[in-house]
Amino acid sequence: MFRPALAALFLFATPLQAEVPRIAVDIAPVYGLVEQVLGDLGRPDLVIRPGALPHDFALRPSQAAVLEQADLVIWVGPGLTPWLEDSLETLAGDADQLRLLEVEGTRLLEMREGANFAGHEDAAEHEGEGEGEPDSGSINPHAWLDPENARIWLLAIADALADADPRNARTYLDNAEAAANDLGALVAEVDAQLAPVRDARFVVLHDAYHYFEDRFGLQAIGAIADGEATPPGAARIMELLEGMADGDVACLFYEPQSDINLAYAVLETGLPTASLDPLGMSLLPEPDFYTALIRDMADTALDCLSES
Ligand SMILES: [Zn+2]
Structure with a gap:
């Protein structure tokens, strides 16, 4: 029935x-x-x-x-x-x-x-x-x-x-x-927080932060590698060092996930370094994870870029 x-x-x-x-x-x-x-x-x-x-x-x-x-x-x-x-x-x-x-409406930037x-x-x-x-x-x-x-x-x-x-x-x-x-x-x-370091020059491991930089008025001067899993060749390192020779580089950002962080050692610059994590690997259990990720990146960037 x-x-x-x-x-x-x-x-x-x-x-x-x-x-x-x-x-x-x-x-x-x-x-x-x-x-x-x-x-x-x-x-x-x-x-x-x-x-x-x-x-x-x-x-x-x-x-x-x-x-x-x-x-x-x-x-x-x-x-x-x-x-x-x-x-x-x-x-x-x-x-x-x-x-x-x-x-639709996503802001896309080039590599x-x-x-x-x-x-x-x-x-x-x-x-x-x-x-x-x-x-x-x-x-x-x-x-x-x-x-x-x-x-x-x-x-x-x-x-x-x-x-x-x-x-x-x-x-x-x-x-x-x-x-x-x-x-x-x-x-x-975050925009107000990063205002004091807007002119700071810095180098990144690979071009992972273009969107973050662009939104908050920062700009990396170069990247040590083409990708997070692609170790740089000698020619690229030389080119990067030439670019850095203009001086005033405040910080080198590496990525906690990547094996090629060691490549930074060859730069032998003695500059401050910091782990800038685009994926938030240490933050995942937190509620409002996405917000925590952006805050963590802003805090890290501000710290390292303010050092010199
Ligand atoms: Zn990437």
Whole structure:
């Protein structure tokens, strides 16, 4: 016997949480944003654990399982993790995807090339899905380090979650709007905090911070390596040292994940160094992880750039 009233009762007696889709995310900063949108309704599954190098990564069986179980995959995009595109096709072919670099309105910057970023002082800007397709090979994929991109992504994440789980749509949108407002305040705060070191010159390990620099008016003068897993050759080191010979370099930033930090030793500059962590590997358990990541980077940058 069909009893619609009882069926309806069961439907609404089911906790909303049971309906929340399984979400896989690529890196910890994206985990932090998705977690804020989910609020109390659940937690995403993180594929690339803090401490691993996203550009250069081998999927373990447990991480493959996360992708297989996902209803929705939220990731930066193949520009950051080219290997993930094939894995998604094989393991998560039925899952929906949100590629954050392709979200409309995302501010995209180019990868600066050469040890001294020569000729890329005013790198061309692109808008996500704007007129004409920018050459994806030249796009700097570390776009999460601009909190204004993160604000736009929060709303895109809420939309994607609402599509997958319409009953909680209102909650996702409310959570995203609250988090986006907090980020607006954070940008103003960090902008004021970093004002005293705006003219400081510094060198980075690889071009991971372009978005952070650009948002807060800082500018690296060069990078020791092309990528976080690509040790520099002698010619590049020479070129970098020549660029630094103009003097007044306040700080060298290295990355906790990278094996090529040792390459800094060959510079033998005696300059202050600091670990500037674009992925927040030591911060992940913190609530409001994304905000903690930006604050941690700002504090580290201010400390080291103020030293000389
Ligand atoms: Zn990188």
